[in-house]
Amino acid sequence: xxxxxxxxxxxxxxxxxxxxxxxxxxxxxxxxxxxxxxxxxxxxxxxxxxxxxxxxxxxxxxxxxxxxxxxxxxxxxxxxxxxxxxxxxxxxxxxxxxxxxxxxxxxxxxxxxxxxxxxxxxxxxxxxxxxxxxxxxxxxxxxxxxxxxxxxxxxxxxxxxxxxxxxxxxxxxxxxxxxxxxxxxxxxxxxxxxxxxxxxxxxxxxxxxxxxxxxxxxxxxxxxxxxxxxxxxxxxxxxxxxxxxxxxxxxxxxxxxxxxxxxxxxxxxxxxxxxxxxxxxxxxxxxxxxxxxxxxxxxxxxxxxxxxxxxxxxxxxxxxxxxxxxxxxxxxxxxxxxxxxxxx
Amino acid sequence: xxxxxxxxxxxxxxxxxxxxxxxxxxxxxxxxxxxxxxxxxxxxxxxxxxxxxxxxxxxxxxxxxxxxxxxxxxxxxxxxxxxxxxxxxxxxxxxxxxxxxxxxxxxxxxxxxxxxxxxxxxxxxxxxxxxxxxxxxxxxxxxxxxxxxxxxxxxxxxxxxxxxxxxxxxxxxxxxxxxxxxxxxxxxxxxxxxxxxxxxxxxxxxxxxxxxxxxxxxxxxxxxxxxxxxxxxxxxxxxxxxxxxxxxxxxxxxxxxxxxxxxxxxxxxxxxxxxxxxxxxxxxxxxxxxxxxxxxxxxxxxxxxxxxxxxxxxxxxxxxxxxxxxxxxxxxxxxxxxxxxxxxxxxxxxxxxxxxxxxxxxxxxxxxxxxxx
Numbered sequence: 001x002x003x004x005x006x007x008x009x010x011x012x013x014x015x016x017x018x019x020x021x022x023x024x025x026x027x028x029x030x031x032x033x034x035x036x037x038x039x040x041x042x043x044x045x046x047x048x049x050x051x052x053x054x055x056x057x058x059x060x061x062x063x064x065x066x067x068x069x070x071x072x073x074x075x076x077x078x079x080x081x082x083x084x085x086x087x088x089x090x091x092x093x094x095x096x097x098x099x100x101x102x103x104x105x106x107x108x109x110x111x112x113x114x115x116x117x118x119x120x121x122x123x124x125x126x127x128x129x130x131x132x133x134x135x136x137x138x139x140x141x142x143x144x145x146x147x148x149x150x151x152x153x154x155x156x157x158x159x160x161x162x163x164x165x166x167x168x169x170x171x172x173x174x175x176x177x178x179x180x181x182x183x184x185x186x187x188x189x190x191x192x193x194x195x196x197x198x199x200x201x202x203x204x205x206x207x208x209x210x211x212x213x214x215x216x217x218x219x220x221x222x223x224x225x226x227x228x229x230x231x232x233x234x235x236x237x238x239x240x241x242x243x244x245x246x247x248x249x250x251x252x253x254x255x256x257x258x259x260x261x262x263x264x265x266x267x268x269x270x271x272x273x274x275x276x277x278x279x280x281x282x283x284x285x286x287x288x289x290x291x292x293x294x295x296x297x298x299x300x301x302x303x304x305x306x307x308x309x310x311x312x313x314x315x316x317x318x319x320x321x322x323x324x325x326x327x328x329x330x331x332x333x334x335x336x337x338x339x340x341x342x343x344x
Numbered sequence: 345x346x347x348x349x350x351x352x353x354x355x356x357x358x359x360x361x362x363x364x365x366x367x368x369x370x371x372x373x374x375x376x377x378x379x380x381x382x383x384x385x386x387x388x389x390x391x392x393x394x395x396x397x398x399x400x401x402x403x404x405x406x407x408x409x410x411x412x413x414x415x416x417x418x419x420x421x422x423x424x425x426x427x428x429x430x431x432x433x434x435x436x437x438x439x440x441x442x443x444x445x446x447x448x449x450x451x452x453x454x455x456x457x458x459x460x461x462x463x464x465x466x467x468x469x470x471x472x473x474x475x476x477x478x479x480x481x482x483x484x485x486x487x488x489x490x491x492x493x494x495x496x497x498x499x500x501x502x503x504x505x506x507x508x509x510x511x512x513x514x515x516x517x518x519x520x521x522x523x524x525x526x527x528x529x530x531x532x533x534x535x536x537x538x539x540x541x542x543x544x545x546x547x548x549x550x551x552x553x554x555x556x557x558x559x560x561x562x563x564x565x566x567x568x569x570x571x572x573x574x575x576x577x578x579x580x581x582x583x584x585x586x587x588x589x590x591x592x593x594x595x596x597x598x599x600x601x602x603x604x605x606x607x608x609x610x611x612x613x614x615x616x617x618x619x620x621x622x623x624x625x626x627x628x629x630x631x632x633x634x635x636x637x638x639x640x641x642x643x644x645x646x647x648x649x650x651x652x653x654x655x656x657x658x659x660x661x662x663x664x665x666x667x668x669x670x671x672x673x674x675x676x677x678x679x680x681x682x683x684x685x686x687x688x689x690x691x692x693x694x695x696x697x698x699x700x701x702x703x704x705x706x707x708x709x710x711x712x713x714x715x716x717x
Contacts, residue, residue, distance in 0.1 A: 047654070047659075048667040048669070049670055050670050050671070051672060054667075055433065055667060055668060056671060058432075058433075058441065059432075059438040059504075060438075084501065086501060086657065087657050087659070087667070088657055089655060089656075091563070091655075092562060092563050092656065092657065095563045098567070212675055212676065213677060214677050320672065321672045321673055321675060
């Protein structure tokens with residue numbers, strides 16, 4: 001008996017010791033240093049979401065979230081290929097960032113108060129404004145979600161999607177009937193076969209699912225956005241310097257778009273006399289050094305992945321199969337929500 | 345008068361409707377009204393199914409193309425160009441294309457070692473076993489992970505597809521059989537501590553779902569490890585799968601041990617054999633032979649359970665097929681059906697091969713005593 005107690009005690013102490021060790025290591029907040037020493041960035045992505053992180057025929061990761069990590073690598077190493085992508089399931093993502101398995105997660109994660117305050121993570125920035133919407137058959141002749149009174153909706157079981165739709169219909173005093181399925185593929189198949197009048201999920205996913213329909217052109221996505229799903233990268237709590245680096249990586253690509261700097265006209269723009277461009281290019285000021293990077297950090301980002309507009313159009317835009325319009329993700333100057341604080 | 349010998353008339357042929365295909369069909373397919381009805385029903389079902397499958401897989405299918413446009417006909421069957429474009433991914437995962445020859449070598453040498461090992465007639469069994477259990481795992485390890493002999497290191501996070509399925513399944517199979525036998529012997533042991541430990545191990549691992557074991561290994565373990573000590577996800581999975589299936593294997597083997605009559609033990613004791621010799625020479629050969637179907641059943645179950653590693657972010661064959669459904673340049677209504685059909689076919693080939701081999705071994709090992717006459 002005595003022996004068992006001792007063994008338990010030892011084991012308990014061991015666990016506590018390791019926990020203390022790991023928590024102190026996380027709190028010191030030298031992620032940038034760690035990453036630089038290691039020589040590559042460890043980036044957690046999704047297990048496949050069209051336009052955000054998905055493998056191409058050769059297995060390289062592509063997508064807007066993937067490009068975010070590549071931009072980070074470009075800023076730190078001047079080499080966008082120095083990233084290792086770890087696909088994470090929705091359940092393990094928060095553990096992966098807390099345990100230090102990855103340095104950053106760019107995994108179409110909605111920034112919510114609970115996640116920000118209770119899970120030990122920080123959301124530095126929003127790189128995609130998503131929200132729930134509806135898809136209907138074109139021949140229904142509907143132009144707005146407010147005309148959906150009495151509609152049957154296909155959606156996924158047990159997600160907030162179902163609740164959002166219920167709220168929306170109730171607050172607009174409309175009748176509806178929900179047909180919920182276990183998996184997205186099943187709901188899409190049901191909608192495709194005419195079981196429902198409308199299919200509802202996040203806007204970006206609506207466009208992706210549309211491609212799986214027999215005749216995608218016969219369907220339209222209604223303009224209404226009925227919920228807020230701000231998606232962004234997340235990092236461990238307690239390292240403000242790393243937080244800043246993530247934030248300004250995104251802002252640099254936004255600022256570049258605002259100033260008309262693209263990956264194609266970098267050379268020409270570097271001779272510009274516009275003070276804002278000169279600051280972005282590191283010709284004036286010491287913005288790179290304050291982040292712990294080189295002067296050229298923003299140029300490295302834009303040179304390797306392009307500005308935000310280029311990233312968006314390459315992965316999600318109207319010329320890709322997804323064909324998503326900028327909408328809320330347009331620059332603030334064009335009626336969108338993407339707004340970068342000034343670099344000065 | 346010459347002597348006449350009696351010779352029988354040659355027998356007349358049997359009535360035409362009792363021999364050949366017609367006879368066989370009359371007897372087996374159309375003997376009674378009920379039989380006839382059932383036969384017709386089954387034939388209709390078979391023809392209908394074949395027609396649907398054939399139409400989908402061949403007649404309406406697309407066979408060539410560069411992207412989703414190839415698979416967007418009005419009446420669309422299977423989208424085979426998707427499989428064609430992604431085949432490299434399905435087999436090797438994100439293993440670097442320049443290094444794929446290493447995986448090919450591992451597959452080839454594995455096949456070269458395994459085939460003679462599985463054929464009872466081929467000699468050199470002892471050397472072959474030493475090769476496959478001693479040299480081959482080391483060869484696989486260095487070849488696949490690299491970092492020595494000038495081979496570029498390849499992170500296990502880049503492994504995927506069939507490669508991961510086979511690595512997990514084969515490690516599980518090779519690890520679980522000896523471990524399972526030891527656990528089964530331990531559970532029947534007369535030493536109380538050994539028995540208690542074995543019972544506890546078996547009951548704990550049989551009592552939780554595999555998905556829980558994998559999840560614990562991938563999500564809970566890292567929280568307890570100090571920073572920087574992050575041992576490989578794939579290794580965590582391999583250990584989890586091997587421990588889990590050894591618990592099942594132990595119970596299967598125990599079934600065989602219990603079927604050995606007491607007389608066998610007594611006879612062995614009379615010959616002066618000790619515990620280990622009795623077990624090795626008398627008990628295990630008979631017990632294992634009895635439970636071949638059970639063992640192979642566990643192997644097949646294990647092979648299919650490898651698909652669960654997706655939960656910890658490893659992409660086995662099924663996982664990587666599903667992952668590539670999200671490639672929007674291939675998104676069509678038929679893509680996922682084609683992908684699932686392909687994955688199902690590959691799994692079926694492996695499981696069916698295992699099942700046939702087990703039947704072959706049963707027949708090969710059966711002694712007359714087992715045969716029912």
